[in-house]
Amino acid sequence: MTFIAIQCLNGLSYATTLFLMAAGLTLIFGVTRIVNFAHGSFFMLGALFTAHWVTRWYPAWGDSALLYAFAMLLGAIGAGIAGAVAEFVLLRRLYGAPELYQLVATFGLSLTLSDAMRWGFGPEEVFAPRFPGLKGSVELWGEYFPQYQLLTIALGPLVWLGLYLWLHRTRFGQRLRAATQDRAMLAALGVNPKPLMLGAVVVGCMLAGLGGALQLPREPATLQMDVNVVVETFVVVVTGGLGSIAGAFFAALLIGLVHALGISFFPQATLVLVFLTMAVVLVVRPMGLFGKALDAGPKEIAQKFSRAPVKRAWSAMTFIAIGIALSAVWWAGGYWQSLAADGLILLIFGISLQAMMALGGLVSFGHAAFFALGAYGAALAHGNWGVSLPLALATGCAAALAVAAVFGAVVVRSSGVYLAMLSLALAQVVWATATQWVSLTGGDNGVIGLNLVVDDTRTVFYFLLVGLALLSVWALGRLSRSSLGAALQAVRDAPVRAQASGLPVGWIKYRIFVESAVLAALAGGLFAAHKGAVFPSVANVVTSLDALLVVLLGGVHQLWGVAAGSAVLVWAGAELGRGFDYWRGALGLFVMVIMVVSPSGLLGLITRWRRA
Structure with a gap:
């Protein structure tokens, strides 16, 4: 039982990263109705930016937890700025397009961002130091568990609480929720939707960048992080239900636990178990755990299949x-x-x-x-x-x-x-x-x-x-x-x-x-x-x-x-x-x-x- 409890803690720690990614993707989809395949690129940007900051650009900081946390924050802000540029240059031109075209366009964005990061940061892996002050372990039930992972476990509910308060207690957040439910009606009431969409994209990308930065003490920053994480993020978002941050939280917990226990008991079938979990949820609940019928935004206009030339x-x-x-x-x-x-x-x-x-x-x-x-x-x-x-x-x-x-x-x-x-x-x-x-x-x-x-x-x-x-x-x-x-x-x-x-x-x-x-x-x-x-x-x-x-x-x-x-x-x-x-x-x-x-x-x- 002790072994299972420790593995569950590992799963909860991994679930925090999944939730940060899924919450950002859910927020962007809820307001803009864009299925953003490039979301993993902002995760990778946050990780690479933070890793280079703490290892190459300012190593004279020394062993300071506050400055390490500040570097993580800078990584999240960098991802948010990149998201703002992407929204201004590309995403706002896709708001009237069907989801399929949005997906392919954002896949093109992910290719471009990946090469831009390879040019800017170099192709090498970057191994960041462990988080200062949390390098050790604590004894739990006779086993040792890393202190840093306990911190990440606590961050998940805190981020969810922060998002809940922001969306329900602030005027901007309330307008975001309204845009999620009926963007056309909000525009008819005189509210300009463009700042809302920009804000949703920036916050969503910052959450992705923060998720990448938090991974650094556990794994190196590489140029392969984007595709690996975005697939599992989609799994969490769809399992929880499109547009539901609460669904993303509980789905992240579920997938994180399945992932951790699968590695321990079925290492040869871990990935299979993760996707089978999503498949089972969708078979039982076709719209996910907390999914609701949302205004899916623009749909593709019915077209006649072109067989030109006709003669x-x-x-x-x-x-x-x-x-x-x-x-x-x-x-x-x-x-x-x-x-x-x-x-x-x-x-x-x-x-x-x-x-x-x-x-x-x-x-x-x-x-x-x-x-x-x-x-x-x-x-x-x-x-x-x-x-x-x-x-x-x-x-x-x-x-x-x-x-x-x-x-x-x-x-x-x-x-x-x-x-x-x-x-x-x-x-x-x-x-x-x-x-x-x-x-x-x-x-x-x-x-x-x-x-x-x-x-x-x-x-x-x-x-x-x-x-x-x-x-x-x-x-x-x-x-x-x-x-x-x-x-x-x-x-x-x-x-x-x-x-x-x-x-x-x-x-x-x-x-x-x-x-x-x-x-x-x-x-x-x-x-x-x-x-x-x-x-x-x-x-x-x-x-x-x-x-x-x-x-x-x-x-x-x-x-x-x-x-x-x-x-x-x-x-x-x-x-x-x-x-x-x-x-x-x-x-x-x-x-x-x-x-x-x-x-x-x-x-x-x-x-x-x-x-x-």
């Missing part, structure tokens, strides 16, 4: 021209062959997501789960049984079909951010399984040495990719013209009316989800064959965001949008990465500009220019 002759000529151009790449050399193959696989992967999003309005943040299942299924079938490429691809698709058939029944009951987070939970479970089930997947060493494609079959494989990519685009266009496509769009635009009309809404959503998962698995199997190896990173959240990125860059409602998006993303990653260290930041800037200037994507922007 069949022109459409056929477009397919033929693109097919000839892709075929000609084969004779351009090995570099361009490899680049084109990467783009074609990403195109197929993107089409699988676009079919869900454009026609059905279903958004997945974890589509990499099925991509990874296809990749590992093909790799393990070939490695263990020596099967050829067709059977390996079929094995990967079968694995994804089996998982999607079960998981889809749960997912389609949700919608919006909750559906997206459930899919993300599945992807993280797949990633954790691939990382920790070493006997099957090889862990971080991956599955290597695949010979699904050899020199004699490389030409055939390339033209197979060309054919499958063009077939995927054609199938998407055909689906958009079919009765199923019309039903999907009806479910997307008017679900209540569609159900009243007798359409099987649940079955329609389930069917497109499963079919999309199988196509994503096919792309994953082709990826494994092309690369000759598979690693757990194929299930990472970044892989899912790549699929989202290519769909939105090209245009979610454009038939050839994914083709344009995948070409831009693959080319930018290859060409800019060859001689420019900060190409990810440049790509992030480009993504932000596109999401602000033309939410309909590059092809939508070109169409507008042509009409003008």
Whole structure:
């Protein structure tokens, strides 16, 4: 029992960091309705700023607890200032955009901030000293527990109390709460919402920066902190209920305890337990522990799926021209062959997501789960049984079909951010399984040495990719013209009316989800064959965001949008990465500009220019 009590204290200490992050994200979402994927960047900024301040910029301070705390405060203020700049430059231009575009734009912001911090602070890890005066331990139940972690445990309820008093006892806080409930009505009463939104973003980013600063005595500050923490923050926010700070507090306690006890008793399944906890909560309470129906802000305007050019002759000529151009790449050399193959696989992967999003309005943040299942299924079938490429691809698709058939029944009951987070939970479970089930997947060493494609079959494989990519685009266009496509769009635009009309809404959503998962698995199997190896990173959240990125860059409602998006993303990653260290930041800037200037994507922007 003593051991369990100590682990519970560890969980409560970690819960404080999660709560600070989740409270900031909840506050920003509650007022601005922006799902801020860059929130982890402000956590990282607070940690890096504080770490450099106490170790490099002012080491002459000596062993002073007051000055160390002042440095932490400066880290939080620095994050708040950065948040104010981000709100002025980017976020206020997204207040009228659907959540999906906001997510991708803030993902671009996270890329830019990460490279900016790498340029400003350097790429090295920074090990900060332990907090002065709290370097020792106290004896509890015959065991020793760090004094500093007792302080962090106390900070969680104090921050919650401070936020409660600020939101309920101050005029500004009361207006923030009113904006959370009905921003339009508040504006109609003559209250300018812009200062409220700016204040919410600044306070939310300061809380994230403070959370990063508080982590320093326990772990080094690195440039990988942002993605790691933002995923768990989303888990806490969604588990607690969007817009509820009380929900964020209790969800942080729950996830913190699950995390600490999981490390102690189920170290190989810790990450799985965290996401399964969220999944169970959402199955029982689809809006989270304390979630309420909120004004979700602007929604995407119902759009007709663009299949331009409309005339069949022109459409056929477009397919033929693109097919000839892709075929000609084969004779351009090995570099361009490899680049084109990467783009074609990403195109197929993107089409699988676009079919869900454009026609059905279903958004997945974890589509990499099925991509990874296809990749590992093909790799393990070939490695263990020596099967050829067709059977390996079929094995990967079968694995994804089996998982999607079960998981889809749960997912389609949700919608919006909750559906997206459930899919993300599945992807993280797949990633954790691939990382920790070493006997099957090889862990971080991956599955290597695949010979699904050899020199004699490389030409055939390339033209197979060309054919499958063009077939995927054609199938998407055909689906958009079919009765199923019309039903999907009806479910997307008017679900209540569609159900009243007798359409099987649940079955329609389930069917497109499963079919999309199988196509994503096919792309994953082709990826494994092309690369000759598979690693757990194929299930990472970044892989899912790549699929989202290519769909939105090209245009979610454009038939050839994914083709344009995948070409831009693959080319930018290859060409800019060859001689420019900060190409990810440049790509992030480009993504932000596109999401602000033309939410309909590059092809939508070109169409507008042509009409003008």
